[in-house]
Amino acid sequence: MQSKIVILGTGGTIAGTAASAVDGVGYSAARIGVAQLVAAVPPLAQLPIECEQVAQIDSKDMDFATWQRLAQRAAFHLGCAEVAAIVVTHGTDTLEETAYFLHRVLAPQKPLVLTAAMRPATSLQADGPQNLLDAVRLAQDGRVVGVSVVVAGRAWAGAEVRKRHSYRLDAFDAGDAGPLATIEEGQVRCLAVPRPCDAPIGMAAIASDSAAWPRVEIVLSHAGANGALVDALVAQQVSGLVVAGTGNGRLSAALEASLRRAAQAGVRVLRASRCASGPVIGGDADELPGAGALSAVQARVELLLRLLGARQVA
Numbered sequence: 150m151q152s153k154i155v156i157l158g159t160g161g162t163i164a165g166t167a168a169s170a171v172d173g174v175g176y177s178a179a180r181i182g183v184a185q186l187v188a189a190v191p192p193l194a195q196l197p198i199e200c201e202q203v204a205q206i207d208s209k210d211m212d213f214a215t216w217q218r219l220a221q222r223a224a225f226h227l228g229c230a231e232v233a234a235i236v237v238t239h240g241t242d243t244l245e246e247t248a249y250f251l252h253r254v255l256a257p258q259k260p261l262v263l264t265a266a267m268r269p270a271t272s273l274q275a276d277g278p279q280n281l282l283d284a285v286r287l288a289q290d291g292r293v294v295g296v297s298v299v300v301a302g303r304a305w306a307g308a309e310v311r312k313r314h315s316y317r318l319d320a321f322d323a324g325d326a327g328p329l330a331t332i333e334e335g336q337v338r339c340l341a342v343p344r345p346c347d348a349p350i351g352m353a354a355i356a357s358d359s360a361a362w363p364r365v366e367i368v369l370s371h372a373g374a375n376g377a378l379v380d381a382l383v384a385q386q387v388s389g390l391v392v393a394g395t396g397n398g399r400l401s402a403a404l405e406a407s408l409r410r411a412a413q414a415g416v417r418v419l420r421a422s423r424c425a426s427g428p429v430i431g432g433d434a435d436e437l438p439g440a441g442a443l444s445a446v447q448a449r450v451e452l453l454l455r456l457l458g459a460r461q462v463a
């Protein structure tokens with residue numbers, strides 16, 4: 150019977166501690182083990198939960214090796230008949246990148262719910278215990294299949310979630326897309342159906358040594374942007390470049406010229422927007438390819454995975 154919930158710990162503020170209970174910023178992330186986080190939430194004690202510490206890092210330091218290991222452990226547990234769902238505890242800072250990575254690689258047919266906190270576990274305002282409980286409630290409920298993110302009582306699609314605020318507890322949204330669900334007093338209210346991932350990249354594409362994964366960098370179009378950074382990155386043999394353009398993914402003339410030279414030299418380029426919300430719309434065949442509704446950091450993950458997928462085919 151599918152009933153077990155596996156909770157994978159990766160660190161973050163949810164596992165953070167501070168010397169003072171009123172210090173919401175001067176703390177150390179990734180100090181408390183995932184089993185201890187679960188033990189601090191009494192309603193979880195009765196549930197069939199298995200904990201595994203996959204990493205213990207501040208998510209600003211998230212890296213390819215950790216993504217690879219997290220995907221491998223999630224894939225392993227998702228493949229077990231008795232596992233109903235996975236919950237991942239994570240830092241908020243790169244949550245949208247990890248969520249998108251897992252969405253594109255695994256496209257799970259069971260719930261995979263990431264959760265996080267904006268205050269450390271020792272804070273008077275600690276939001277981790279409630280967020281963890283809400284994530285488990287959504288995972289148990291089972292109606293939101295695939296990758297989602299639960300913070301502050303709402304669930305967002307892993308493909309669309311974005312960190313919107315540097316400090317507030319309710320720091321996430323999904324751009325133009327609304328929440329998938331709310332979790333209120335343990336009750337899940339479904340509001341939308343997540344978009345399925347049509348062509349998941351799959352585990353085989355990310356099986357190679359992560360130290361040799363393609364390098365993909367992000368550059369920004371801004372007043373006075375020239376192509377010097379792009380030219381330097383091409384000289385360093387970067388494999389892919391995401392550009393966060395102004396408005397609808399627009400680029401200064403000099404930056405665009407350097408990106409076109411890069412594309413001609415074989416560097417894959419993807420054009421996102423530096424706006425907080427909204428997609429890159431349209432685009433003629435002669436334009437540099439657009440990243441649709443992906444944020445620049447998610448577009449970087451997308452390009453990384455496309456490059457890894459292309460290596461598999463070659």
Ligand code: SIN
Nearest residue numbers: 161162208240241242
């Ligand atoms: C982190 O991202 O690991 C630290 C910051 C946070 O979780 O809010």
